[in-house]
Amino acid sequence: MGTRTLLIVGVFISLFAFSSCRELNVKVKNKHKQQHQFASYNHTLARILVQYASAVYISDLTELFTWTCSRCGGLTEGFEIIELIVDVQHCLQAFVGVAADLNAIVIAFRGTQETSIQNWVEDLYWKQLDSDYPGVDDAKVHHGFYSAYHNTSLKPGILNAVQEAKELYGDIQIMVTGHSMGGAMAAFCGLDLRLSLGEQNVQVLTFGQPRIGNAAFASYYSQVVPNTIRVTNGHDVVPHLPPYYYYFPQKTYHHFPREVWLYNIGFGSLIYTVEKVCDGSGEDPTCSRSVSGNSISDHLTYYGVHMGCDASSGCKIIMDPRVVGYGKTDQEGNLILSRDPSRSILKLKTDESSSS
Numbered sequence: 001m002g003t004r005t006l007l008i009v010g011v012f013i014s015l016f017a018f019s020s021c022r023e024l025n026v027k028v029k030n031k032h033k034q035q036h037q038f039a040s041y042n043h044t045l046a047r048i049l050v051q052y053a054s055a056v057y058i059s060d061l062t063e064l065f066t067w068t069c070s071r072c073g074g075l076t077e078g079f080e081i082i083e084l085i086v087d088v089q090h091c092l093q094a095f096v097g098v099a100a101d102l103n104a105i106v107i108a109f110r111g112t113q114e115t116s117i118q119n120w121v122e123d124l125y126w127k128q129l130d131s132d133y134p135g136v137d138d139a140k141v142h143h144g145f146y147s148a149y150h151n152t153s154l155k156p157g158i159l160n161a162v163q164e165a166k167e168l169y170g171d172i173q174i175m176v177t178g179h180s181m182g183g184a185m186a187a188f189c190g191l192d193l194r195l196s197l198g199e200q201n202v203q204v205l206t207f208g209q210p211r212i213g214n215a216a217f218a219s220y221y222s223q224v225v226p227n228t229i230r231v232t233n234g235h236d237v238v239p240h241l242p243p244y245y246y247y248f249p250q251k252t253y254h255h256f257p258r259e260v261w262l263y264n265i266g267f268g269s270l271i272y273t274v275e276k277v278c279d280g281s282g283e284d285p286t287c288s289r290s291v292s293g294n295s296i297s298d299h300l301t302y303y304g305v306h307m308g309c310d311a312s313s314g315c316k317i318i319m320d321p322r323v324v325g326y327g328k329t330d331q332e333g334n335l336i337l338s339r340d341p342s343r344s345i346l347k348l349k350t351d352e353s354s355s356s
């Protein structure tokens, strides 16, 4: 009995020793990274970008391309899409456009379809780190998320649209956003804009994003794209996946910083949402990790905005014949709608199409 208690105490002491050791490491790293100027959280900007991350789910491509969809007003009014990319093969969707009020290029990625979210979450639970991230020692990433950006029609479409926009608008800020798996792709895109195009003004803001790589990757990521905020909501299950195993820091998935955790505190009938800006470790134990990730409904609403498809349409494409002229299709059937950004107001050829 005595021996057993002692053993348990011993285990606890070593756990604490282990954890304080880790804390120390993290603190040293933070000090170093502060020189890279971490992102500061801007509530106003988050409430604007969440609307872009919601709009990219819209399946009616005409309404989306012309920015007339039900989610295309409000804080995003006046946005102009330069390129809308639909990767039919992999059921992915993203757009690039210019927001004059933000003086920025905005890129948004669609997440997983709602109908398949349960299966997707279950798959993520068992997911292992399964790909080396090229060029960085020990960095490993989730192969599916990595290739959704890097090995599809999204990457070339986006890089091309960004270059076109910059020819016209110069060196304006580039803001990359997405929800759920769209957040994972946004992170890989932000990294790619820095590495492939040498872009300096890249800002990434994601909502309900899963983990995408290990600690070595997270550390590399945060040096290359320091201006990154990962918003998590309440008990949203997805930021908890794939799982983080505290005892195996080298073997496990690890978030990059900086998390901002939204949670409610209630006093009777009054409920306040707190927005907690978390530490620079990426895995702040006092943020979303302090609660269990067991909610899909928390995953589907951010800042009161619905994040998911407008129709349970799977990967159905709805397109008006009037915008077909802006589109081109590759051999695999993937679609890109694009227009010359210098023609600042998109005009649908209503007369022509009604007379024909």
Ligand SMILES: *[C@@H]1O[C@H](CO)[C@@H](O)[C@H](O)[C@H]1NC(C)=O
Binding pocket: 042, 043, 044, 045, 102
């Ligand atoms: C936050 O973002 C909004 C919208 O881009 C901007 O107008 C405002 O100046 C920003 N605030 C700070 C403190 O940077």
Ligand SMILES: *[C@@H]1O[C@H](CO)[C@@H](O)[C@H](O)[C@H]1NC(C)=O
Binding pocket: 147, 151
């Ligand atoms: C890229 O995609 C193609 C076709 O979808 C596939 O055959 C190839 O294995 C993929 N490459 C990687 C590195 O995932």
